[in-house]
Amino acid sequence: MCGVIGVVATSPVNQLIYDALLLLQHRGQDAAGMATANGKRFFMHKNKGMVREVFRTRNMRDLLGNAGIGHVRYPTAGNVDSLEEAQPFYVNAPYGIVLAHNGNLTNTDDVRDILFRLDKRHINTGSDSEALLNVLAHELDHAIKNTDDLTPDVFFDAMTQVNKRVKGAYACVGMIARRGLFGFRDLNGIRPLVLGEKTDESGAKQYMLASESVALEGVGFKTVRDIAPGEAIWIGFDGQIKSRICVPDGMQARLIPCLFEYVYFARPDSTMDGTSVYTARLAMGETLADKILSEMDIADIDVVMPIPDTSRPCAMQLAMKLGLPYREGFIKNRYVGRTFIMPGQETRKKSVRQKLTPMPSEFKGKNVLLVDDSIVRGTTSQEIVALARESGANKVYFASAAPAVKYPNVYGIDMPTRTELIAHDKTPDQVGQMITADKVIYQDLEALENAVRSVNEGHLRQFDASCFNGQYITGDIDLAYLDALECGKNEAKAAADLLKVGGDDEQ
Ligand SMILES: O=P(O)(O)OC[C@H]1O[C@H](OP(=O)(O)OP(=O)(O)O)[C@H](O)[C@@H]1O
Numbered sequence: 001m002c003g004v005i006g007v008v009a010t011s012p013v014n015q016l017i018y019d020a021l022l023l024l025q026h027r028g029q030d031a032a033g034m035a036t037a038n039g040k041r042f043f044m045h046k047n048k049g050m051v052r053e054v055f056r057t058r059n060m061r062d063l064l065g066n067a068g069i070g071h072v073r074y075p076t077a078g079n080v081d082s083l084e085e086a087q088p089f090y091v092n093a094p095y096g097i098v099l100a101h102n103g104n105l106t107n108t109d110d111v112r113d114i115l116f117r118l119d120k121r122h123i124n125t126g127s128d129s130e131a132l133l134n135v136l137a138h139e140l141d142h143a144i145k146n147t148d149d150l151t152p153d154v155f156f157d158a159m160t161q162v163n164k165r166v167k168g169a170y171a172c173v174g175m176i177a178r179r180g181l182f183g184f185r186d187l188n189g190i191r192p193l194v195l196g197e198k199t200d201e202s203g204a205k206q207y208m209l210a211s212e213s214v215a216l217e218g219v220g221f222k223t224v225r226d227i228a229p230g231e232a233i234w235i236g237f238d239g240q241i242k243s244r245i246c247v248p249d250g251m252q253a254r255l256i257p258c259l260f261e262y263v264y265f266a267r268p269d270s271t272m273d274g275t276s277v278y279t280a281r282l283a284m285g286e287t288l289a290d291k292i293l294s295e296m297d298i299a300d301i302d303v304v305m306p307i308p309d310t311s312r313p314c315a316m317q318l319a320m321k322l323g324l325p326y327r328e329g330f331i332k333n334r335y336v337g338r339t340f341i342m343p344g345q346e347t348r349k350k351s352v353r354q355k356l357t358p359m360p361s362e363f364k365g366k367n368v369l370l371v372d373d374s375i376v377r378g379t380t381s382q383e384i385v386a387l388a389r390e391s392g393a394n395k396v397y398f399a400s401a402a403p404a405v406k407y408p409n410v411y412g413i414d415m416p417t418r419t420e421l422i423a424h425d426k427t428p429d430q431v432g433q434m435i436t437a438d439k440v441i442y443q444d445l446e447a448l449e450n451a452v453r454s455v456n457e458g459h460l461r462q463f464d465a466s467c468f469n470g471q472y473i474t475g476d477i478d479l480a481y482l483d484a485l486e487c488g489k490n491e492a493k494a495a496a497d498l499l500k501v502g503g504d505d506e507q
């Protein structure tokens, strides 16, 4: 997952974007970038690393202007370790456009092919986001052919064509030189995008777009609304704000957001598509407690423990519902980031132990129920169960707020090849054996969906739950696609292994 920010303000935006990106750091730890606009020019800086490492004072000084976009990257396409694929991306025509993308296109190969053969555009990176930007540039070029200038309506016409040509997940922000800032969300609204505003001292409105509401509110903006599926929004540098749902003929826009955002990705203090992530996680704890009650005798559990960070609200509510003591058995090292989104299995494995340290007094002789939000590769759960046992636990039960992850995610989460997903061909008991737990209990998909729906009755109906049920809502993913994807990933891994000089990490 990545995080995006876009802002049109009445004073310099570099520090504002930096602060907002820090609030989105949990969505991407591999690279960060910012592009600002000042009069006639864009200024851009991007690099590998976290926000604090990428932007030094000297870089910040060069990012001039009252409008800009920002990005934190968690790669899903192209080379994970490439600086060239850090975002934003830039094209110089028409006008000059910069773009930052959260999500993943599912027809990138076709898009590239058409871009080259018909549009005569070459993409020199493996990035789906750069391909998306070039489709937009081409369609914009086409749309302005018969007009004098770029108006919001011309931009929206181009966006309708973009929505026809690209498939998959995309929540984007961008700027067109000397004209304005824009944002758009794919026809299913798989990835989030929210609009905020703030009035300056003189009464002038300033606007901000962000992946999550926490990034707006954390820098003093007020959340206005979510961008709708298929909607494109235009915030002109002249202060004009306009939007349109850009649905091509024969297609439809409907809200089907990614369920995993609520399980793991988003920060708990964000509200996405009208639904508080924190409240959704509490509700997940309630329904998971019901599942535990139906599967085991809770008299056999002495204590409930979260696996910090993400599972905390869920575990807390679960313990309350079961009337069991809630204890912090693992202390999190605050200087280690999220392990799931780190590249390389060796790094992830090592980082789990660096990140979480057991408190032996909480484990000795006890039957513990460990609660995590999800088990994906099983990296965390395997290490955690071992740590619990090393610390003297008697029995170790493991509950997951998400159902078993059995299928790859193709919409912006690097959920890997099927064979790397610990549950892809296993029953919960077999997963239990793999992670050496006495029992593993997974939430049912229906219960998870109902838990998220219960937060804002009637608002969210359907979810992208493809990693749990294998149903890909864009309708273009079949077994052959997944096989080809895995083949590509394996080849990329083999190439990266070959390039390694004495390193021990997979990329
Ligand atoms: O089965 P796995 O492949 O290990 O993936 C699942 C784990 O990874 C995530 O934690 P992470 O450390 O990324 O972040 P957190 O601190 O937000 O929980 C998630 O919360 C699970 O704990």
Ligand SMILES: NC(=O)CC[C@H](N)C(=O)O
Residues within 6 Å of the ligand: 001, 002, 003, 073, 074, 075, 076, 077, 078, 085, 101, 102, 103, 104, 105, 127, 128, 129, 412, 413
């Ligand atoms: N996780 C994401 O949103 C990734 C964005 C884009 N597909 C990339 O690889 O850079």
Ligand SMILES: [Mg+2]
Residues within 6 Å of the ligand: 307, 308, 309, 310, 311, 372, 373, 380
């Ligand atoms: Mg975790």
